[in-house]
Amino acid sequence: ARFQPSPHYQTVVDEWLDSYKQNQKDSFLVLINFIVQSCGCKGVVSSEMFDNLQNAEIIGALTKDFNEDSVNYPLSTPGPQLKRFKAGLCEFAQLLVYSCRNSLIYDEYLFPSLLALLTGLSDSQVRAFRHTSTLLAMKLMTGLVKVFLGVSIQLQTAQRRCDIECSKRDPDRASDRLEELKASISELHENKEEVSSMMNGMFRGVFVHRYRDQLPEIRAICIEELGIWLKLDPEHFLNDKCLKYLGWTLHDKRSSVRLQCVRALQGLYQEKEFIGRLELFTSRFKVRNPSGLCSGTEEGLGEEECSCIYPLVYTSHKGLASAAGKFLYNKHVMGNSLPRQLHEHAAYLVDSLWDVAGSELRDWERMTFFLLQDCGEKQEGALIDLMICTIKQAALAVPPVGRSHGKKVLKAKKIQEQDRRRLTTHFIPLLPLLLAKYSADAEKVSLLLKAPLYFDLEMYSNSSQLKKHLDLLLVQICGIVEKHTELPVLQACAQLACTLCSDSYTFSSRAHLVFSQLLDSLVECFNTYLSGLLQVGYNSMLLSLSPALAIVAESVLEKYHSCVHSEQSIFFYQLIVSALKCAAFHLMWAKVNAVNSTPTEAELKHLKMDVRSYCKVCQICLSLDCTEIRDQAFELLCDLLLLYSPSSARSTPTLQTLVYLPSDSLRCDMSGFLIDYIFSDDSSDLNGQYFGEDEMKITLLQKKRNQLAGYCKLVIYGVLDLVAATDVFKHYSKCFNDFGDLIKETISKSKQINPVQSAKTVCLSLQQMFSEMLTEDPKNQNLGEIRELAKRLAMSFGIDLYHVREPLAALHMDGIRFAFHEPQDGEDRLPNVAFLEILSEFSFKLLQADRPKLVAFLKSECPSAALSWPPLRMYQRSLGVERPPVAGQDEEGSACSRDETPLSKRRRTTAQVETGIVRLHRYDRMLVIDC
Known part of the structure; x- marks a missing residue:
């Protein structure tokens, strides 16, 4: 179909082409700046840059001037504006090639220079450059394919006329006409080779690298245009070398890319003359059985493909x-x-x-x-x-x-x-x-x-x-x-x-009567069995005791201690688990009844004593060597402590008597449960028949996530102090795949509760890990794991640096105090000073105005003897401060000291991972690139 351009775009392109014919350099510079602005870059390519710099140097300069306030750029802007802008950009590229198809495309300046610039931009780290230039390059490539087909048709026509003229007898042959045809054929051959050369350059320089780009939109653009090329020019593109890109992309992780791939293949399989060219591809990638496409029989897919x-x-x-x-x-x-x-x-x-x-x-x-x-x-x-x-x-x-x-x-x-x-x-x-x-x-x-x-x-x-x-x-x-x-x-x-x-x-009254009679029968039966259980032998009762009867064991609170401490309690884990549930439900419903009624003060005190007694029993169960009892006790503790927390009594002050906070020993035991059974790498729970079974591993992980979520709720709702969250924060990096979302949400909520205390808790988590490392092996200080955790925790402070300046300052001051903590008897001189290397991971979040204050605080805390130590110098560099000269040190000594310390990079960059995008903060500039 003949290209029907929009009259507005046609006018713009015609005016630019007129100016280009008068002044190539200035007009081409206008086109370059148009492309740069289409990328969302505010930089401008000047005439001096164009004359004196290579494309790579120009792109590097534009990258430095790419000062965005957000990750959005024109091609990523949501809403109808994106569709209009993208459609306009594509039409402009298509119209440019169409208007130059007979002349300027062969001037050896415009398109080679333009394609070279787009190839360089498509290889940029800046996503906006890469996305926009790839779109333009692929659209130009599609236009070149159409020009190539047009030249091929013209060449065939000219060759046919030349052959006809040559076949005539000498008297009838027009020599002038024959020479004109031969000259035209020679020119068309040169044009065809030139267009083919530009197509090969675009394919190898842009498509081959960008069809597997990190950004799915770029991959989709490449595959969509490849489908067009395959159908337009099957002689050159419909071969196994090009089809393999479709086969590989069928397994792309993004559905939008796979959709473009399927659409491209659908267009190919609809053409019967292409079936022969697709045989190897079909057998290799099992996309579609050719017999099913041609005949429409029911045997088009085998059982293996159907499966x-x-x-x-x-x-x-x-x-x-x-x-x-x-x-x-x-x-x-x-x-x-x-x-x-x-x-x-x-x-x-x-x-x-x-x-x-x-x-x-x-x-x-x-x-x-x-x-x-x-x-x-x-x-x-x-x-x-x-x-x-x-x-x-x-x-x-x-x-x-x-x-x-x-x-x-x-x-x-x-x-x-x-x-x-x-x-x-x-x-x-x-x-x-x-x-x-x-x-x-x-x-x-x-x-x-x-x-x-x-x-x-x-x-x-x-x-x-x-x-x-x-x-x-x-x-x-x-x-x-x-x-x-x-x-x-x-x-x-x-x-x-x-x-x-x-x-x-x-x-309902009929059902009430029946189930009331059932419950009365179960209560009577349970009381009989329970009294016998605590008096006679266990083995004779084990077979007859039904855990179903535990649902009515309201009196079990009085019997717990004798049952838990019995020598054969391991044989009754089912009874204990059911009893724990039963008693917990009783206490939960008692709280609901207290809210909905007006209990006396004596009843409230009695209920609180039951809660305290129940929590003591659960605390004992946390140390039992039985997974079912231990897990159930921890989960019920989290629920019950939350239900009887101070926040639950704010709406009803009369129930303030029921507020119960866990004792220090219970807090310690719950924290130990986190370390031993949630964040532990031990797979003993999956041994035997369950080991290696993915379903059981998923079930176990889900149980651990529920337990961790219960503990984090206690921190968020004030049952546990924020300091209790250190045991959670310490595992943010190590257990990121399993619990990263829960820990990240806990950190976020803690900042809402008390930003300064939250930052101090983050610092305390790192201090504890550092102290544990020194305790295990004081000589081998491997800070890699702790620094990785510090990087992740630093990202949690977000990008609003004004909002987090006070918490960050408090974090740094706590870290400095810890680094220069006076050594205990038998310890090395300032054993914690290496902590400054970890603390430096938070420096890039500091505002420039806060850095001198921290430098002054550092000077007040740091002994003069430590000024030349490598960790201190690294921390000073992270604050943007050079090491002050040390009295009595000569130049030679200074040079030796530099050799012992790793040199800082020319420009410090710190990556902030956020939804698959890395923001590089370079002083006051921010670039958006792919991770």
Whole structure:
């Protein structure tokens, strides 16, 4: 299609070309500055720079003048402005090539110089330069490809006319015409070679380096233009050397880049004449089977290729999951065969298939028919899981975690209500039968107990017949509670019982009566077993004791110490864990009742004594050699201390009596738990059958994250002092991958509570690590790990240096005092002075106005004998102060001292990592480059 330029851009380009023909240098300089301004740079290329400097030197000078206040530049500006600017820039580049296609493109000055500049800019560290120049270069390259095709067509035409003229007899041959054609052919050959040379230079100089750029937008630009070149000029580009870039990019980590790659391949596979050229690529990268593209048969993808598509039904992207669900449905469900193990994560599978297989998934009549028959244990488990997910999907229409649905229209809401009534009518009489059949299977019954949560439960009140089914359901629930000890089953029963007892239903009194009788029976049974447990032998009781009975053990607070200190307590960890939970829930509900009522002062004091007693028991449990008890005690301690914290009583001053703060010994034990079991590298919890299993490792990590989050909440809400956070801050760098987000949020919250104290806590964390290092090996001072932590902690102070000047000053002063702390008996002279090297990592955050004050404070604290020590000199350089001369030291001694100390860099740069971007602070300038 012929290029249709905008009249406004056409006028601009025409005027510039007219000026270029009159004065090449000045006009080209205008074009250069236009490109520089398009990058968002405020620098200007002067005539002197253009005459005397090379491209690399010009780019270096512009880099120094690139003084941005933010990371944004024109091509990264969000909103409609980005689209307009990008479209205008692309049209300008395309129009420039189009307007010069017959003349100036061959003047050996304009385009070689322009392409050389863009190649240099595309290799810059500054993201704005690299992004803008790559876009312009790729668009110019596309324009050159079109010019190359035009020249090739002209050459073919001229060659054909020349051949025709040569084939004529001598009398009929026009010699002038023949000479003119030969001259034209020679010129076209030269033009073709020149354009080809520029194309090769752009491809090798820009594309080959930028298609794998750190910035995904740049990678997407390169792949998008490559797809255009492949289709425009298949003779030169549609080969394995160019196709390999598409194959590699298919595995790009960013979806936007992969999308451009798929679009490029889609355009190629739509052309049948390209299929032969794509055979090797297809076999190597398994993008598409050529037979499927040509014939459209169902055998286009083999089972191995299909197996790569099936897991997409579990992806979080709704559109992609639905497409994969449609593929799975057409491939297998319609053929009455399903791939194995696709019932895992049934909620995602159901959501992916809901649009295409909704009628089959709503066929609850057939599902219950098979479940009431004998169809195999594995099949029954998978079918029950699938059935419960379909019930939830039909009743609530809530997507699984990580997926989002659009707004429901009125028609969809009506269908949802109809489905809910239909499934309720169907399952009310059948659910008691299903529970009775599978009551012995904990996994299946726990799933079936979820079904009534999605019913229209008010239908139980419609008739006496349905009330009979309610009675049967209550009987089954009570029987399951008495039969099972598994936690998932008991939780499912408790959740269903809570729902049925809701006052919003007219039948709630019936459910209340049944469950009250059940609880009375359990309490009586539990008291009998508990008294016997503490009096007779343990082994005879172990088999008969049910942990399910612990949910009513309100009196267990009085029995704890004898149980925990018994010689055979290890055999009763299940009882202790359940008892810990039970007592914690009792104390939590007691606090809720105290808030909602008006208890007497004596009742409040008694409750606080129970809290104190409970915390002592949990403290004992923290030292037990049993992971389940230890972890449960720590988690419940965090919850209970938070519930009875000073902040919880601010809204109700009358409950100030209930405020409980942990003792020093308890704080110490909780801190020790962090070090020993959360930040520890010990993998003993994953030994045996669990070692090496990724699922168990993820579960263990999640448990540790929950425990760390509980501890951090205690610090944030004032239960523990900010000083207690040092044990957390010390592991910010070492455990960044596992806990970095939690620790970063804790640091941020601590700054909001008390910025100065937070900064001092950061300094204290580093001091503790330094002291631990000296204790372990005083002679081998390896500061690498501590300095890495200091760098990360320095980044947490942000970029608003005025806001953090006071906290930073306090941090530096604390660090200086620590560095020059008087040595104890037997210690070396000033053993902490090396700490100044760590403290120097925070210096780049200081304002210029604060640095002289710190220099004066340093001088007041530093002994005169230490002025020449390397750590002090390094810290002085970080403050921007040269080492003052030392009395009595000659030039030779000074030179020797310099040899012993690493020289500082010419210009100090400090990287601040923030969302994948590194800001380089160079004095008062800030550059934005890629990490």
